[in-house]
Amino acid sequence: MKKQLVIIGGGPAGLAAAVAAYDAGVRDMVVIEREEKAGGILKQCIHNGFGLTRFKESMTGPEYAQRFLDEVQKRGIEVRTNTFVTALSPEKQVTCRSEEGIFTYEADAVILAMGCRERSKGALNIAGTRPAGLYSAGTAQKYVNIFGHLPGKKVVILGSGDIGLIMARRMTLEGAKVECVCEIMEHSSGLKRNIAQCLDDFGIPLYLEHTIVEIKGDERVEGVVIAKVDKEKKPVPGTEREIACDTVLFSVGLIPENELTKGAALPLDPRTKGCLVDGSRETDIPGIFACGNVLHVHDLVDFVSEEAEIAGRAAAEYILCGEREKQLVLTSAGENVAYVLPQRVEKGRDVKLYFRVRSAFRGAVIRVEAGSVQKAYKRIAVAPGEMDNVTLKAADLTDADNIRVSVLREG
Amino acid sequence: MERQFVCIECPRGCALTVTTDGKTVNVTGNFCPRGKKYAEAEVSCPRRVVTSSVRGMSAMIPVKTRGEVKKENIFAVMKRIRALRINRDVALGEVLDPDIDGEGTPLIATAQYHREQTDGQ
Ligand code: SF4
Numbered sequence: 001m002k003k004q005l006v007i008i009g010g011g012p013a014g015l016a017a018a019v020a021a022y023d024a025g026v027r028d029m030v031v032i033e034r035e036e037k038a039g040g041i042l043k044q045c046i047h048n049g050f051g052l053t054r055f056k057e058s059m060t061g062p063e064y065a066q067r068f069l070d071e072v073q074k075r076g077i078e079v080r081t082n083t084f085v086t087a088l089s090p091e092k093q094v095t096c097r098s099e100e101g102i103f104t105y106e107a108d109a110v111i112l113a114m115g116c117r118e119r120s121k122g123a124l125n126i127a128g129t130r131p132a133g134l135y136s137a138g139t140a141q142k143y144v145n146i147f148g149h150l151p152g153k154k155v156v157i158l159g160s161g162d163i164g165l166i167m168a169r170r171m172t173l174e175g176a177k178v179e180c181v182c183e184i185m186e187h188s189s190g191l192k193r194n195i196a197q198c199l200d201d202f203g204i205p206l207y208l209e210h211t212i213v214e215i216k217g218d219e220r221v222e223g224v225v226i227a228k229v230d231k232e233k234k235p236v237p238g239t240e241r242e243i244a245c246d247t248v249l250f251s252v253g254l255i256p257e258n259e260l261t262k263g264a265a266l267p268l269d270p271r272t273k274g275c276l277v278d279g280s281r282e283t284d285i286p287g288i289f290a291c292g293n294v295l296h297v298h299d300l301v302d303f304v305s306e307e308a309e310i311a312g313r314a315a316a317e318y319i320l321c322g323e324r325e326k327q328l329v330l331t332s333a334g335e336n337v338a339y340v341l342p343q344r345v346e347k348g349r350d351v352k353l354y355f356r357v358r359s360a361f362r363g364a365v366i367r368v369e370a371g372s373v374q375k376a377y378k379r380i381a382v383a384p385g386e387m388d389n390v391t392l393k394a395a396d397l398t399d400a401d402n403i404r405v406s407v408l409r410e411g
Numbered sequence: 412m413e414r415q416f417v418c419i420e421c422p423r424g425c426a427l428t429v430t431t432d433g434k435t436v437n438v439t440g441n442f443c444p445r446g447k448k449y450a451e452a453e454v455s456c457p458r459r460v461v462t463s464s465v466r467g468m469s470a471m472i473p474v475k476t477r478g479e480v481k482k483e484n485i486f487a488v489m490k491r492i493r494a495l496r497i498n499r500d501v502a503l504g505e506v507l508d509p510d511i512d513g514e515g516t517p518l519i520a521t522a523q524y525h526r527e528q529t530d531g532q
Contacts (some may be wrong), residue, residue: 046473046521047462052421060462062473062522066503145464148471173463173489192424196417197459201482300422380442386422 003105004319005029006094008085008260009113011040013292015068016305017111020312022075025320030105031072031079032096038072038079039065040115041138042301044145047166049193053302064301088112088264090285109287109315112261112275113308116293118163119253127214133221137163137251141170150174152247156224157181158212160188160195162299162385164251169198178202179243182210182226184233187360189253189385191299212248213240221246254297264288271339272296278328278344279351280314281307286323289315296341296354299387303354329397334367334406338384347397354389355405357382363410366390371400382407416453418446429454457482462521463489465507467497470528472507473521480512488512500525 005026007014010033018031037043042050045061052058055067072079083098094105118136135143135151141163143149153176157164160183168178181199186209188195199206207226213235214225223244227235256274266283269276274295275283281291291311292304317324327347331340338356345351353368360383368375373396382388390405397403412432418425418441427440427450438450452458458479464471480488488511495507501524511518 043522046464046475048460048475049422058420058460060473060475060521063503066522145473146471148464148466173461173485174493191422192417192426193419193422196424197419200417201459 001103001105002107003028003030003094004108005111005315006092006105006107006109007031007111007113008088008094009033009040009115009292009294010035010038010079010081011113011115011292012042012065012068012301012304013115013294013308013311014038014040014111014113015065015072016308017113017289017291017312017315018077018079019068019071019075020309021111021316021319022077022312024313024316026316029077031077032083032085032094033079033081034084036081038069038081044138044142045166046145047170050301053300054305061301068305085260088260090264090266092285092287107287108319109289111308111311111315112283112288112290112294113292113311114257114260114294116254116256116297118250119255120250126212128216129218131215131217131219131221133217133247134215135247135249137161137167137249140167140247140249144170144174150176152176152221152245154179154245155247155249156212156226156243156245157249157251159183159251159253160190160206161251161253162190162194164249165190165194165198167249167251168204169202172202172204176247178204179245180205180207180226182207182212184209184211184229187383187385191385192383211235215248216242221248224248254293256294256297258294261290261294269339269343271333272341276343277341278326279310279342279346279349280317281311281342282314282318287315287318289318296339299385303387329370329400329403331403331405334369334404336407337405340403340405345392345397345403347400348394350391350393351397352389352391353403353405354387355407356387357384357407360384361409365408365410367406367408368392368403369406370396370403371398373397373400378410379407414454416450418449420445420449459485461485461488461492463492465492465495465497465518465520467501467524467528468526470524472497472501472524474507474518475521476511477506477517477519480514480516484512484514488518492518497524498526 042061042065050064087095216223228239289311291308328344364379364382366377462475508518
């Protein structure tokens, strides 16, 4: 079956990419969604705070998703739900499985929008058996918000990512007692506003530089032992403390869902765990684009939508105008920068560079070096949990053979 | 008196300082006017939007308060939300309870819901 554009994933990235591609002239396209309804993770993110950047109002996840679902529907874009993509080939064949059987699309262009998954608790080194009552924060969120089932009454949360913080509040509202949140780092990876409105509002303590060293209980969790960690993140003997609980939530990070990508032999960036892309979000295979959390984990859905639109428009250009010769310049992460995205930039085009810092501090200067062009931007504060960006004009890149982004302490 | 807050109105999360002496309230650290408003409310009467979900026939329906409720009323609001049962189709934005906090704040659905809908993912 031929298709001009196949979009894999019907979450916020896939939906926004579809609308953008349609508006840029593509009609022959399909969005593939494995669940019964499109909308992705937003369906279970019933809290508010979405859309402030994009829509200038505070929306809940389902409301934000519906905006895009409405746009998709208005345009009559086909969304195939309950359909799994089982394989993607470098030749852009997309193999799917659904109740109707197995079928393959021969696509001119593909947009990867599979999102991310939670880092599993199994990857953590905690003593004890594996009793019932251990959940990833996202799974607990699905239980409470979608199934209406509270997984426990006394909760300890490991990791202070945003989903963990949101679930601390959510379970408290539903009548559970959240004993504490332990964060192994010296700062939370969640947004400051979530620490304020999800923990402080309810008097839930956040223990920084703490971890769980043991989980007690055979059939069901009965408690945890927490301890302070040293600079090497090793538990400090003598600081152990037991906390009784029946549930442990893990909010220890998200990883782009790139199983399919690997099948297409696309290389991944070891830092972002996503594809290597240029400013138009095109990967190493011409005509395959990536956007949203499958490319790098975002903290705000507004930026996911923005990135997806870039990919959608670029895919449309590829489909309607053909492949373009690109003169690419690499970007690099300088001092205190964890990664820069895109990893390469096309000369002759403006580009917005997204980056994450390695550590949090106040009074920062962002320095961008692009050949003879040097730019500096001030920030009151920077934090790893808050992706930042700067925009470069095409004229800034004329003699650059590398674009380096560094974040320095002011003064 | 001086108090510190993190503004929750947007992801920037400005660190706000509020100084009050009797009648005047002075706010610093806010990047935009919404931070000033937020801090003033925090020292007089803190308010929050409550989001949750309500039990439908076959699936949960996400909801929020349309406007903020007094922080001290949050758990009372939650009790009423938990007691609600919805046995009909609901449109996004539809009012499910016209007065969820006893002060006139409505509770609305944040997604559409069909009676027969399952909680299928
Ligand atoms: S003061 Fe304005 S910019 Fe700062 S967090 Fe509040 S709303 Fe955002």
